[in-house]
Amino acid sequence: MITSPSSSARSGPNPILLWMFSSIGKKTIVAATGILLVFFVFGHLLGNLTVFLGPDVLNAYAQKLHDLGPALWAIRVGLLGILVGHIYFTMLLWKENQRANPKKYIAADPIKTTVFSRTMRLSGLVVLAFVIFHLAHFTVRVVDPSYLVMRTQLNGHEVHNVYAMVVKGFSNAPVVAIYVIGLFLLTFHLSHGISSLFQTLGITNRRIRSNYELAGRAIAWLLFLGYVSIPISVLFFGLGKGFAQ
Amino acid sequence: MKFHLKVWRQKDANAPGTLENYEADNIPADASFLEMLDIVNAGLTGKNIEPIQFDSDCREGICGSCSLTINGVPHGPGRGTTCQVYMRKFKDGDTITIEPFRAEAFPVQRDLVVNRSAFDRVIQAGGYISERCGSAPDANSVPISKVIADEAMDAAACIGCGACAAACPNGSAMLFVSAKVTHLGLLPQGKPENGRRVLGMVRQMDEEGFGNCSNYYACEAVCPASVPAAFIGRMNREFTAASVKEIVGMNV
Known part of the structure; x- marks a missing residue:
C-alpha cells in the first residue's frame, strides 16, 4: 500500500500548510490570485471605458465607487492582499527554482520556451512599479497636486472631476509613454499568465491547451488595446479637449 | 565526417569541471551520437587520455539510460534519445557542445554521467x-x-x-x-x-x-x-x- 503522510492519522504536519507550501500548492495560489487580478483588470477597464461616454458618466461612475465607503476599502485591502500573495508565493517559487537549477548550460538553447514565459518576473515587477505610479498619479494624486482641487457639479452635488483629471493627465506625453510601457509589460505578463493559470489549476487537456495559449494572448492584447485607447485618444485625438482645467 | 567537440570533463562529483576540446575525425554519417563518442574514446585511449565517461545501455531508444545535453538541448536535435541521434543530423565540421544533464537533483558524478x-x-x-x-x-x-x-x-x-x-x-x-x-x-x-x-x-x-x-x-x-x-x-x-x-x- 502506498503510505503517504495522510492527515487521517492526525499526527503529521498541518495538512493546510503541507498543501500551501508544496510545489503545486504554491503554484495554485499564484494562479488563483492571478485569475482574481485578471478579473480586476477586466472590471477596471470596463469602468475606465466610460470616459468615452462623456464627463458626466465617468464622474458619476467614480462617485458611485467612492460612495461605497467601507466596501470600497474592503475591496482595496482585498486586492492588496491578493497582490501581496501573488508576489510572495512567486518569490518563494523563484527562490526554489534558482536552487533547483543553479548551473545553466554553457551552450544555452531556449528550447521552444516563449519570450513571455521567460520574462514573467521582470514584466511582473515592471507592472508593479507601474501600478504604484498609477496609484500615486490618479488615486493619491501626488504626481500633480492640481488634480486634488478639480471639482465639478453633478446632479446638484459637487463631486471630484475625474474626467478633467484624466484629460489633463494624459495630455502629458511622458505620462502617456509611462502608461503605454506599463500596459505593454502587463500584456507581456498576461500573454503567458492567462493560459498558464488554466494549466496550473488543471482545467486543461491535450486538445484544449494550445487553444488556451492563443486565447490567453488574444485576451491580453485586447486588454492592451482597451486600456491604451484612453491615453492615446486624449493625447492624439483630442478626447475631452476643453474640459481640462 | 569531422566534428569539433567541446565536452564537459569533471573528475568526480566534487571537482569543478570544465569544457575540453576534442576533434572527432573519420566519423561515418550513419554513426549514432554514442558511437561517435565511442570512436573518439578509442582514439583518446590510444593517446593515453582518460576516455569520456557517459551513460548508455540499450542503445535502441527504450531504456532511458543515455543522457547528454547536446548544444543546450537534452538528447540533442530531433525527437528521441541520444542513442537515436545520428551524425548525419549535423553538418560536416560543426562544433558540438556536450554537457551533462543539468539539475540540482541530478548531481554530476563524472564527466557526462549524472546520478538520476x-x-x-x-x-x-x-x-x-x-x-x-x-x-x-x-x-x-x-x-x-x-x-x-x-x-x-x-x-x-x-x-x-x-x-x-x-x-x-x-x-x-x-x-x-x-x-x-x-x-x-x-x-x-x-x-x-x-x-x-x-x-x-x-x-x-x-x-x-x-x-x-x-x-x-x-x-x-x-x-x-x-x-x-x-x-x-x-x-x-x-x-x-x-x-x-x-x-x-x-x-x-
Whole structure:
C-alpha cells in the first residue's frame, strides 16, 4: 500500500500548510490570485471605458465607487492582499527554482520556451512599479497636486472631476509613454499568465491547451488595446479637449 | 565526417569541471551520437587520455539510460534519445557542445554521467500499484475503454530518462511525475490509491530538490516519449483534489 503522510492519522504536519507550501500548492495560489487580478483588470477597464461616454458618466461612475465607503476599502485591502500573495508565493517559487537549477548550460538553447514565459518576473515587477505610479498619479494624486482641487457639479452635488483629471493627465506625453510601457509589460505578463493559470489549476487537456495559449494572448492584447485607447485618444485625438482645467 | 567537440570533463562529483576540446575525425554519417563518442574514446585511449565517461545501455531508444545535453538541448536535435541521434543530423565540421544533464537533483558524478536516483525515490513514493501477487489475471477480465487505455499508454511511454528536468529552466521533474501519476491513475488497478500516489510522489519530488513548473513547456519539446505537458495539468488537478480531501480529514 502506498503510505503517504495522510492527515487521517492526525499526527503529521498541518495538512493546510503541507498543501500551501508544496510545489503545486504554491503554484495554485499564484494562479488563483492571478485569475482574481485578471478579473480586476477586466472590471477596471470596463469602468475606465466610460470616459468615452462623456464627463458626466465617468464622474458619476467614480462617485458611485467612492460612495461605497467601507466596501470600497474592503475591496482595496482585498486586492492588496491578493497582490501581496501573488508576489510572495512567486518569490518563494523563484527562490526554489534558482536552487533547483543553479548551473545553466554553457551552450544555452531556449528550447521552444516563449519570450513571455521567460520574462514573467521582470514584466511582473515592471507592472508593479507601474501600478504604484498609477496609484500615486490618479488615486493619491501626488504626481500633480492640481488634480486634488478639480471639482465639478453633478446632479446638484459637487463631486471630484475625474474626467478633467484624466484629460489633463494624459495630455502629458511622458505620462502617456509611462502608461503605454506599463500596459505593454502587463500584456507581456498576461500573454503567458492567462493560459498558464488554466494549466496550473488543471482545467486543461491535450486538445484544449494550445487553444488556451492563443486565447490567453488574444485576451491580453485586447486588454492592451482597451486600456491604451484612453491615453492615446486624449493625447492624439483630442478626447475631452476643453474640459481640462 | 569531422566534428569539433567541446565536452564537459569533471573528475568526480566534487571537482569543478570544465569544457575540453576534442576533434572527432573519420566519423561515418550513419554513426549514432554514442558511437561517435565511442570512436573518439578509442582514439583518446590510444593517446593515453582518460576516455569520456557517459551513460548508455540499450542503445535502441527504450531504456532511458543515455543522457547528454547536446548544444543546450537534452538528447540533442530531433525527437528521441541520444542513442537515436545520428551524425548525419549535423553538418560536416560543426562544433558540438556536450554537457551533462543539468539539475540540482541530478548531481554530476563524472564527466557526462549524472546520478538520476532521485527519480527512483520518487517512484518509491507511489509510482506503483498495490496488487496481490500470483498468476496473471485473464486478459480483458477488467474492461478498459480504448480511449482510457490509449491515454494511459501515452503516459506509460515515459522511460524516466530525466530529459524533462534537464531541459526545464527550473529543474522541475513535473513531466516525469505527471506521466507516472497519469499512467497509473487512469487504470482501474491504480485508481484506489490515486490520492495517496499523487501526494506521495509530489512531496518526494519537492524533497529531492526539483524545481516548480512555470509552464515553459521545454520538457514537452525534448521528451523522447512525446509525453504531453497537459498531463502536468492533470497532476495539478489530482494533487489539489487529494489535498482538499486531506485538509477536510477524509481518507486519502
